[in-house]
Amino acid sequence: MPESSCYHCHQPIPAAQSFFEGRGHKVCLNCFRQCQACVQCGFPEKRLHHHPALGKVCHFCLEERPVVDQGVCHLCSRKIKEGERLYAEQGVKVCIDCFNQARQRCFTCRFPAIKQRIAGIGGVCEFCAPRLVTASTQLAQLLAPLGPFLAAHGHRVQIPPSLVRLDWRIILGMQREEPPHFPVEFFDEYIHWAYPVYHLGGKLYALPAMAPEWFVPIVAGQLAAQELCHRFGLSQLGERGPFYSFARAWVHYLSHSTAERLGYAEVARKLLRWPEASVGPDFEELRHLGQSKGPKGVIQKAQRDLTSLAKALPK
Numbered sequence: 001m002p003e004s005s006c007y008h009c010h011q012p013i014p015a016a017q018s019f020f021e022g023r024g025h026k027v028c029l030n031c032f033r034q035c036q037a038c039v040q041c042g043f044p045e046k047r048l049h050h051h052p053a054l055g056k057v058c059h060f061c062l063e064e065r066p067v068v069d070q071g072v073c074h075l076c077s078r079k080i081k082e083g084e085r086l087y088a089e090q091g092v093k094v095c096i097d098c099f100n101q102a103r104q105r106c107f108t109c110r111f112p113a114i115k116q117r118i119a120g121i122g123g124v125c126e127f128c129a130p131r132l133v134t135a136s137t138q139l140a141q142l143l144a145p146l147g148p149f150l151a152a153h154g155h156r157v158q159i160p161p162s163l164v165r166l167d168w169r170i171i172l173g174m175q176r177e178e179p180p181h182f183p184v185e186f187f188d189e190y191i192h193w194a195y196p197v198y199h200l201g202g203k204l205y206a207l208p209a210m211a212p213e214w215f216v217p218i219v220a221g222q223l224a225a226q227e228l229c230h231r232f233g234l235s236q237l238g239e240r241g242p243f244y245s246f247a248r249a250w251v252h253y254l255s256h257s258t259a260e261r262l263g264y265a266e267v268a269r270k271l272l273r274w275p276e277a278s279v280g281p282d283f284e285e286l287r288h289l290g291q292s293k294g295p296k297g298v299i300q301k302a303q304r305d306l307t308s309l310a311k312a313l314p315k
Helices: 029-034 059-064 096-101 139-143 146-152 168-175 187-193 212-232 242-261 265-271 281-310
Strands: 019-022 025-028 049-051 055-057 069-072 079-081 086-089 092-095 116-118 122-124 163-165 197-200 203-206
Touching (some): 025 029, 212 265
Parallel strands (some): 163 203
16 A cells, blocks of 8 residues: 555545654545544554553554453353452452452451351452361361460460350450440451450460461460459459450460560461550550560569459459
8 A cells, every 4th residue: 555545544635734653554544533542652543452450542552562361260261351349368369349349258358259257257269268167177286386486475274275166256246335326247346356266264265266276376366365264253354444454465475475475466466466455555555665675674564453353353
């Protein structure tokens, strides 16, 4: 085609008429007015092509930068095109359609499909189900490091402990007189308000299933709570008063410290804020003391203050 012809209509371009020139082609003024400009190179195209990463582009740009796949949806096996929104957790990808249309989500991680239902918590996904700590889990080996750790912090405890597995709503109710301010449907909402393992009346109550990175640190704290209640003749640490406030902070500190030592960074981070009723000035003081004085300094203070404050407890 001669250089003086229009790329779109193939008609000769009058010598006196202006035109667009690009990509090695010319476009007459009439066609130019009917076209849209490519967002990448500006070439006037009568029908631009949608590129999910680049926007509306001409066919030249589309050929130079073809659309690629981000992977395959784990649930529907559809290829997820570049630029599409997706869910990427648990080492797999889920397209936005499957994610939005999911009727059930995993209680533990919110994955948009469940494999089985566990009484007391609800549905869990194929990824969480094999790794959750449940009533059938052998706890002796899992919790073995807690014995010497808690002993060094002043608490002689029984490993493994005896656990009573209850619906999460019941264990939440043990810890809060008022219901949460928003609906609780998933584990990450639950831990805003309550511990998944809780000591009350000499027993440890636990959710029917939970991830080990939450189970082990919380058990550490609640074993200490159980030992404190036994030592001072108490049924729980949820009462009001200086001793109870400090004891709860110490128990929370032990859970947080366990998570840090085991490398559960996300759990440790969340325990800096939640459960909201447990994080207060006493916890912050213990944490900062541990950072400045080390384990020995914080242990000495904790045991000294617990013994001193306990003297004011009613006989």
